[in-house]
Amino acid sequence: MKKGMVEFYVGIFMIIGIACTAYLIIELGGIRVVNKNDYRLNAYFSSVAGLKKGAGVEMAGVEIGNVISIELDKERMLAKVELGIRENITLAEDVMASVKTSGVIGDRYINLSPGGSETMLESGDTIFNTESAIDIEALVSKYIFNKDEKGTEK
Numbered sequence: 001m002k003k004g005m006v007e008f009y010v011g012i013f014m015i016i017g018i019a020c021t022a023y024l025i026i027e028l029g030g031i032r033v034v035n036k037n038d039y040r041l042n043a044y045f046s047s048v049a050g051l052k053k054g055a056g057v058e059m060a061g062v063e064i065g066n067v068i069s070i071e072l073d074k075e076r077m078l079a080k081v082e083l084g085i086r087e088n089i090t091l092a093e094d095v096m097a098s099v100k101t102s103g104v105i106g107d108r109y110i111n112l113s114p115g116g117s118e119t120m121l122e123s124g125d126t127i128f129n130t131e132s133a134i135d136i137e138a139l140v141s142k143y144i145f146n147k148d149e150k151g152t153e154k
Contacts, residue, residue, distance in 0.1 A: 038065060038084035039123035043097045043110070047132040048079040050108040051099055057083050059112040064089045067110060083110060083127075092117040093125070099133035108133060 048070060057065035065085040073080040085091065094115030101108055112127075121127070 039087055040068060041083045041085060041091070041121055041123075041125055041127055043081045043083060043127040043130050044073065044076060044078040045081060045097075045099060045130050045132045046078060047135070048081060048099055048108075049133050049135065050101070051081070051110070051133065052108070055107065056109045057085065057112060058109055059089070059114065064112070081110070091115070091121045091127075093119045093121055094129060095121070095127055096129040096131065097127045098131040101133070101136075 051067065051070060053067055053070060055067045056063045057067065065083055068082040068084045070079060070081050072078075081097075083097075091112065092115035094117040096113040096115065098111045098113070099108055100111045115129075
């Protein structure tokens with residue numbers, strides 16, 4: 001009888017441990033298990049170098065969504081980025097989307113600057129005002145080594 005109770009408590013302890021481990025993996029990994037009824041917007045950029053699926057979308061330093069997908073639009077020859085924005089956030093149609101870097105060599109994310117229009121974007125709409133990522137390597141090559149993109153000295 002005593003052996004059965006010990007096994008029962010060990011089993012309960014194992015279940016609690018596995019549940020806590022799963023919770024930490026989901027929270028620290030940034031995995032979204034529950035869909036929070038986000039609405040989706042599209043934005044077109046000439047370059048999204050370093051931006052990854054799942055990257056954050058921020059406004060005023062606060063995360064308001066994430067990057068759902070990144071693909072090449074074959075008609076426009078631009079990078080099409082699909083953004084998932086929380087449904088309680090409303091964005092004006094003249095909002096500006098920029099690809100930014102957190103820190104000097106940090107991860108890329110999308111930063112949204114608010115617009116002043118009274119017309120709001122709805123799910124499936126497109127953000128037309130975009131600013132692509134800055135190519136740090138080209139800047140370093142140009143200003144530090146005094147060379148242009150082709151590698152020739154000035």
